[in-house]
Amino acid sequence: MVRCSRWTLGGGGGPAAGVRVNPRQTELERSRRRGRGPRRPPRAARHNVLVTERRRTRRPTIVDIAAAAGVSKSLVSLALRGDEGVSDATRARILGVADELGYRSNTLARGLVQGRTMLLGVLLTDLANPYHTEVVAGVEEAADAEGFTALLAHGRNDRRRLEQQLDALLQLSVDGVVVISSWLDPRVLTEAARRAPVVMVGRPAEHPTGVDTVANDDAAGATAAVEHLAGLGHRRIAHIAGSRRPAARARREGYLAAMRRAGLAAEAAVHTIGDDTGRRAAAAAELLEAAAPTAVFAVNDLAALAVLDRAHVLGVPVPDRLSVVGYDNTGLAETVRPRLTSVDQPRATMGRLAVTLLLERLGGRTADRREVLPPTLIPRASTGVAPAG
């Protein structure tokens, strides 16, 4: 879309309230439109002018190809999409001209008429979170394989923005949306699902109807962590819990249940932690000093890192006197010293599965599906046998 010859900045008036419309649709905006109206000169004339232009050329359309190849635009369309009923000679000519003119189809026009865009929207809370980006990798892989293009929209840790971006994707007529976030209100998701299939990757507080979900089994992950540590002889296994978000909650419950099953209910100790670095460090310090555990199961790798860091400061050797298990198995786990034992979620698989579910919806499925995938504990250097004491 490059036909505007001028474009001014600034401005931005208030559109009608209540209904979402393009926020910059002001008078200023409208006045800067390319100058065409119903009474414009016939295409041939326009074309001649534009052909002379140098940079920022008007994109050639099938009409241009048709003219150059001396056929109708319908035939161009048919030839371009490989329809059988076009003679080889004509097809070759059309394709040649198209290539020469550097023709690219217009997704807007095609989408408008076809009623589908072959676009998949991926909405994510936090680009900086490697967990999210690895799910994205799975989504992209599967989307590619199915001929879809994945377009990412970023919520920047802001629920409102997340909703806006979701809306933008839907207005763009994407054929489906993968939401990698558990921040959105279930009702918002349900509403979105009435416009296009929506799959949520993550653990929702409350299952949104009409929306499929893909999650990992947090309780199983917590159990694996506790059993790993108990198997190494640890008894005072503390837990650093996250906020009240569903996944964190499930890990906490899983931890408590596993401790009970291991006969260690009396040793269970939970310390809650904030989302920011400072609170994380404080919680780590508190936990190490107060509970004096020999092992810690942290709600995620960042929390585990805070523990490692604190242990480093306090001169507590890991894993000799303290074992630490994280969750998510992010790249961090393989970067820090000592390498962090962590519970791995099959992120790429989750991403791929999300696309599969989307395609099933497009295929007509109406029943909701909630997939739960098993996590795997990856043992590394941060866990060892419990100290003799």
Next chain:
Amino acid sequence: MVRCSRWTLGGGGGPAAGVRVNPRQTELERSRRRGRGPRRPPRAARHNVLVTERRRTRRPTIVDIAAAAGVSKSLVSLALRGDEGVSDATRARILGVADELGYRSNTLARGLVQGRTMLLGVLLTDLANPYHTEVVAGVEEAADAEGFTALLAHGRNDRRRLEQQLDALLQLSVDGVVVISSWLDPRVLTEAARRAPVVMVGRPAEHPTGVDTVANDDAAGATAAVEHLAGLGHRRIAHIAGSRRPAARARREGYLAAMRRAGLAAEAAVHTIGDDTGRRAAAAAELLEAAAPTAVFAVNDLAALAVLDRAHVLGVPVPDRLSVVGYDNTGLAETVRPRLTSVDQPRATMGRLAVTLLLERLGGRTADRREVLPPTLIPRASTGVAPAG
């Protein structure tokens, strides 16, 4: 786009070669279209049917609103966009109906007719690279402020995919593209810039004509690192260089020049490093063992991390016997122990500047601009005074 009632998976025949077309446009595909043709029933009839549908409703259009409000669709359009010349009563009624029906404008249709989409494409090489994502944050912030929506496309460290995604964005008629990558061929960028304004963030090997660029001053950053270390009394300052990519090259040259200027030309030692973790570790080991430097300036934080890690293994205390400086000031720098001294690029500013340049292009500027922003060294715990020996 949810009007297809059925959607089958699999398939994927070969489209006409040479011209990029929707890769899944096969017979199978076409047969699954919603059943409408030129001879379909008038809208009113259709509407009645669809209103009865429960889930996955047809998106209401301005025609639906017009019908419900008893006005023409143009009036709806005007009212929705806050045009002056609509009576308050009518406007209120239209807005009310729109709200009730859950109307959202169709970006495809609007973009097609307006010749612009208010969409900005952001193309990036690597989602997992925090440097990239922080530039994205700047882009998004500025895009937001100007009323644009930023849509991300991910090249996944693959030049071909990067080109495909760029193409997809252009076919979508985005109003501009920010390319956060130095992987693309200059000719590809120049070609893209003929369709929509393109700004590249990063240091290109060769400046693509018609494309604006935003980069940091790598030589200045390298100089800052060397001067910081020399100021701490270091003389044997080695450099871990990256691949032959332009930014890495500029840092290397900057390092050599700065060493010369500091009278340390004889002490300069460059070790080249690969992009993968293994090669990185090997280079770090080689460097520490062979050159026995008291300080290392690494091409980026990941390389610096490899050095820290190696030093840890070899029992070399940092910063007591070895100082380490990274580049990029990623989150890692604040996570590792000891905290890493690093050269910071003003990433958010670069992202915002990229959007500004884009808007200038849309405003009619035709001359290329190459912006170079100064980096800043952030001293942390990984650098200290040179050991006495």
Next chain:
DNA sequence: GTGAAAGCGCTAACAG
């Protein structure tokens, strides 16, 4: 085999 025509949902000139 090929062309003509209708229309996706929307905007914007112009006529009333």
Next chain:
DNA sequence: CTGTTAGCGCTTTCAC
């Protein structure tokens, strides 16, 4: 102040 109309670029019957 409101309705009519033409058309963005493309796909898809249907008729020749």
